[in-house]
Amino acid sequence: MSERIVVVGAALWHEGRLLVARRSAPAELAGLWELPGGKVEPGEAPDAAVVRELREELGVDAEAGERVPGQWPLRTPYVMQVWTARLRPGSAAPRPLQDHDELRWLTPDRVWDVDWIEHDVPAVRDTLTHLEARDGV
Numbered sequence: 001m002s003e004r005i006v007v008v009g010a011a012l013w014h015e016g017r018l019l020v021a022r023r024s025a026p027a028e029l030a031g032l033w034e035l036p037g038g039k040v041e042p043g044e045a046p047d048a049a050v051v052r053e054l055r056e057e058l059g060v061d062a063e064a065g066e067r068v069p070g071q072w073p074l075r076t077p078y079v080m081q082v083w084t085a086r087l088r089p090g091s092a093a094p095r096p097l098q099d100h101d102e103l104r105w106l107t108p109d110r111v112w113d114v115d116w117i118e119h120d121v122p123a124v125r126d127t128l129t130h131l132e133a134r135d136g137v
């Protein structure tokens with residue numbers, strides 16, 4: 001049986017906007033948009049992976065909130081789980097340090113203006129529904 005590898009995606013939410021990131025690699029995903037994040041390392045808690053990936057990829061000091069219910073298959077063997085996240089007071093602004101070449105803060109009504117990785121669409125849709133229920137956005 002093949003092993004599933006959990007990829008955490010961060011729904012980094014700030015003042016009514018979601019941080020979305022454009023991948024710069026690999027070639028088949030370059031130019032497509034995603035939630036920042038990455039693979040959970042062996043023995044690592046998923047919410048700790050969210051904080052680590054946000055620090056490595058965007059240079060921010062973030063904290064993970066709750067997990068968005070559900071999980072979504074990506075390319076085999078990956079499966080994505082999404083966690084809400086927010087910037088801690090005093091954090092630097094996000095910069096595309098690794099894996100990305102552009103970042104945008106989008107209001108929910110603009111989220112579908114960018115070209116998402118196809119596998120992300122259901123995850124992002126459910127994440128917005130979750131944030132809407134939580135915060136009334």
Ligand SMILES: Nc1nc2c([nH]c(=O)n2[C@H]2C[C@H](O)[C@@H](COP(=O)(O)OP(=O)(O)OP(=O)(O)O)O2)c(=O)[nH]1
Nearest residue numbers: 007009034035036037038039074075078117119120
């Ligand atoms: N981070 C992230 N990865 C996604 C998303 N959608 C999607 O299909 N993926 C895929 C791309 C990659 O094949 C895999 C995650 O890889 P990654 O390159 O972000 O992970 P990582 O930071 O741990 O990478 P590395 O250490 O192996 O370089 O999941 C998404 O929304 N966010």
